[in-house]
Amino acid sequence: MTTRTIAVVSAGISVPSSTRLLADRLAAATVSALRERGVDTKVDVIELRDHGHELVDNVLTGFPRPELQAALKAATDADGLIAVTPTFSASYNGLFKMFFDVLESDSLAGKPTLIAATGGTGRHSLALEHAVRPLFAFLRAMVVPTSVFSAPEDWGAGDRTAQSLDQRIARAAGELAEIVAARPAQKAADPFLEPTPFEQLLNGS
Template identity: 60%
Template sequence: MSTQGGSTRTIAVVSAGLSTPSSTRLLADRLTAATVTALGDRGVPATVEVVELRAHARDLADDLLTGFANEPLRAAVDTVVGADAVIAVTPIFSASYSGLFKTFFDVLDTDALVGTPVLMGATAGTARHSLALEHALRPLFAYLRATVVPTAVFAASEDWAGGDRAGADGAGSPLADRVTRAAGELADLVAGRPPAAPADPFADPTTSFEDLLRGGGT
């Protein structure tokens, strides 16, 4: 595969964990580290920006009610929309993504993630919830027209036992193998695309059209 090496890519990590610390954030961190390593193996440097949705719960509710994103939420949205790839991880409740996770993607413009490579992850107390990745998350990102990697990563409580506990390397475990495979798939997509274009400064201008015609600036 040809790559667009050299230019630094930005990976946005969306974590919808509700506790601190959370297994959702732990899985997000594992996926992120593996992706950065896989990109490095392909000669592509990467930076990471994490969006913890827990910190924006009230902001998201206000946005739904008013249609207006405050500055912290706008910054989080811009981080995700402007990234070269997204790693999105949610806890599973009642066989689907969390309301907090869904609300964040509800406030994005429907065209915001078109073509963006996405790696999906989810956590739950039992493996019975694992199919939520396929019947809930994958259709969500298909609707947003993102490019989702084939391997989705689910971690139940038992997956963190033994070698997969935080602080242990976990090499060779089923969870570690899934993380490595999914990260490699995401890295292949990212390395094969040009870096994301910078945001259009005229997409949401703060200067009126009349002022621009008169040569006014911001």
């Protein structure tokens, strides 16, 4: 089988985290959907709470530490992206925003992306459409049609809301897998292939 890489960005704060739980379920469903299409998958999980101080330093200095640089590279080099945030004040949280703020310009352009969020109540579900999806539209990522929101009531065992969450996870994962499987594997960019011209460096541009 061919192999693709899926980067999973989880911006959960607590441990254990419902955001990470949702991220893991989306990743597992995507791996399964890709396997059905004859594609093997490597999953790279990026837990943003582990990079909180590094993200603040990057925002202040403009330079990522090696650990954060590796996480940024994993996201930009992946064939597909799953991005999951908790909902704070009807939007994504600060860690989530900072991570995507410090990415290089256009590094997610055309990237197949699945967006998801968690919240204390289903009333926050519209945050995906009025906050998270516009963020990735600005980054020019290719966001799949189905977004996935989960509230505490969605995690019941075997009840109707839990079944609905399972269905949404499967549908979104299938959409992401369909796009990723149809594309050639992403190749990591080599910065030495197209070095910045010396004249441009002198001009500071």
